[in-house]
Amino acid sequence: MSEVKYGLKTKMIENAYLVFLCLCYFSLQGLTFYLGRTRYGIYNGVVVCFQFFFLLLMIKVNSRKGRHLSWACISISTFFLVSAIVTQRNNTAVPGFFMIILFSLMATLLSYQIELLDKRMVADYVTSLNNSRGLVLTLTKKIYNNDDFFVIYIELENFKFLNDNYGFDFGDELRKIVTKRIKYVIKGHGVAGCMDRSSFMIILNGDCDALQVASGVIRSICEKISVKKGEAEIDCFLTAYAGITKCPDDAADAETLMKYSDIAVNQAAILKKERIVFFERGMEEKLNRQVVVEKIIKKALANDRFRLVFQPQFATQSKKLRGFETLLRLNEPGGNNLSPAEFIPAAEKNDLILEITDWVLKKTLNTFADLIRGTDIIISINVSSKNMENPNFVFQVRDELKRANFPAKNFEIEITEYCLLESFEKTIQNITALREMGVKVALDDFGTGYSSLSYLEKLPINLLKIDKTLVDDIEGNQKIQQFVNAVIYMGHLMGCEVVCEGVESQAQLNLLKENNSDFIQGYIWSRPLEFEQAKELLDA
Secondary structure (H helix, E strand, O other), X not given: OOOOOOOHHHHHHHHHHHHHHHHHHHHHHHHHHHHHOXXXXXXXXXXXXXXXXXXXXXXXXXXXXXXXXXHHHHHXXXXXXXXXXXXXXXXXXXXXXXXXXXXXXXXXXXXXXXXXXXXXXXXXXXXXXXXXXXXXXXXXXXXXXXXXXXXXXXXXXOHHHXXXXXXXXXXXXXXXXXXXXXXXXXXXXXXXXXXXXXXXXXXXXXXXXXXXXXXXXXXXXXXXXXXXXXXXXXXXXXXXXXXXXXXXXXXXXXXXXXXXXXXXXXXXXXXXXXXXXXXXXXXXXXXXXXXXXXXXXXXXXXHOOEEEEEXXXXXXXXXXXXXXXXXXXXXXXXXXXXXXXXXXXXXXXXXXXXXXXXXXXXXXXXXXXXXXXXXXXXXXXXXXXXXXXXXXXXXHHHHHHHHHOOOHHHEEEEEEHHHHHHOHHHHHHHHHHHHHHOOEEEEXXXXXXXXXXXXXXXXXXXXXXXXXXXXXXXXXXXXXXXXXXXXXXXXXXXXXXXXXEOOOOHHHHHHHHHOOOOEEEOOOOOOOEOHHHHHHHHHO
16 A cells, blocks of 8 residues: 555554455355355356455555465465365366466566555655655654654755756756765664755654754765766755754654754754754744734735835945935834834745835835936845746836836846845846846845855846945954955956945944945944935935
């Protein structure tokens, strides 16, 4: 059977069913001997067919047990038939003998075929590891045996980027290599499986150090991988996160264990720096909060509860106003503001972010169209990876610029490195098309992701934004100072201007002036402004 239930009650019922089928088989065997001695012996063929039917039912209930029982039944039947032929010289039993041999071969082939199909149903076709169904069966077995074990969910962050750019065959080779590395690390201490193309699951023995094993797996995955693509060999690097839960401490059923490990790995992906996260009860509350926030977002879109504020950007040396970065705020019905750090990630998990971007785009262009026309002021908005991988996004921007009569040279799109990881080729195509329209493109939060400076050479961007987390440490950390200086220099080398975000102190400003940062934004010169305040700054 392809999905065996390993509960005690189910196994008892299964065994009882097999015993019942055996009794039915031998009852029919006795009937054939009786009919053979009467004038109704001509019906023996019908009875034998029913016997074979019961053999098939045994194999259907459990292919392995059914095969062994069918062999035992057929062996006993063969013994009695041979005895009848030899001792009673009953030649009428000879056809039955050959029929039993044929039935035995058919039952054996059928049972092996069912087992093969069962294995295929629970195995990933590329890696031969357990698929999600196979993992559920393995988990259920271990739970039934009262085993202590860990469930480690491994998510490959930038697999989709490599798979999309180099093709599915390339992705399959990557998965095979990752599988070998995982199996090498956990050898003898657990089993691995595939949840989908970019995620794996490890069921680890309870006496192991789960953190150590997960760390070893991630280190192994992150090492350079060389894959042949035609005649060329491509070197690539994967990044990974791990979420860990334990049975029975966290949960004692397969579905909940898998869900909790998934929640933990999602938390690791959000935190970024902590690549391995153990499940905690509060995480499930965060997941429930995600559902609540999605409902709030939908209501906000329907009832126009979003509003915009505008963060000024200034020239570092002269304090001349460059323009404004548009920031989104959400007002809840009670008057409370929902943090963008909460509702933006929630929206990015589904297509709500597309609706939000559409609203921000229209609102921003209509708000500033008359104010910036004929000036060099830049108005920028942030867009998500879902926007940048959408082939229609460029046309949407073009149409809205035309509708609002907003000059393309005064408009800027801000993207993050995550956009590049999601769909590099489509993102490059859209950036190129936007630049050809006259729209500026900025790379936001640079230095916090996993792309390298070499991306700058391929990106047709005009502005590089250094993340606030780097600026925060620039005063007391010599290495951070050198890194920021290197990024500014590289940006200039590639023909980009550089903005440093989150500048709050005079010491930070002085260092950025020394390092020739083109622009800054932050509380030192201005907090995000309401529209009327931004308008006053424009008029000043």
